Amino acid sequence: MFRNLVLVGFMGSGKSSVGRVLSSLTGFALVDTDTLVAREAGQSIPVIFQKQGEEHFRALETKVLQGLVGRIGLIVSTGGGVVVAEENRKLLPQIGPVVWLDASPEQLYQRVKHSNRPLLQTADPRRTLKELYAKREPLYAGAAAIRIDSATLTHRQTAEAVLAHFQRHAQQQ
Numbered sequence: 001m002f003r004n005l006v007l008v009g010f011m012g013s014g015k016s017s018v019g020r021v022l023s024s025l026t027g028f029a030l031v032d033t034d035t036l037v038a039r040e041a042g043q044s045i046p047v048i049f050q051k052q053g054e055e056h057f058r059a060l061e062t063k064v065l066q067g068l069v070g071r072i073g074l075i076v077s078t079g080g081g082v083v084v085a086e087e088n089r090k091l092l093p094q095i096g097p098v099v100w101l102d103a104s105p106e107q108l109y110q111r112v113k114h115s116n117r118p119l120l121q122t123a124d125p126r127r128t129l130k131e132l133y134a135k136r137e138p139l140y141a142g143a144a145a146i147r148i149d150s151a152t153l154t155h156r157q158t159a160e161a162v163l164a165h166f167q168r169h170a171q172q173q
């Protein structure tokens, strides 16, 4: 049906949690690009941002994505800003169909407000999130084969909606 699945979406959209359910439903291995970036750098994501900056982090993300092209049987959960770099937007569909998990900016804010996401360490994180979301929304839309609104769904329901989409799609071919 698909060789891999790639999950994109804003921070707090549920990529890791939905990825875990998708992994157990499909038997595909879950890989998380943030984990691979941290491993590659030998540093945590907040430390990479603090010491080397966002641009360096994006370059590491690109390297990690390049390493995933050609692999099979993976559910790939990505960092929320993976679509910011043009090179990453080209690489994502080469790995597998891209699924955009979405929710409203306010819902996303409620989910991440107590976390230590580096890009939200500002005086007004709600406003920062809304501005970032507005910039990124068209990038997710351009990169993704499907968008699932995860706001009212459990992680399990979201994962089932993703699989149902590809089952329908496979039957139509």
Ligand code: S3P
Pocket: 009, 010, 011, 012, 034, 045, 078, 079, 080, 081, 082, 117, 118, 119
């Ligand atoms: C980022 C999102 C984070 C992580 C990094 C940058 C972003 O991943 O990659 O902090 O630019 O939105 P999550 O979406 O898993 O929080």
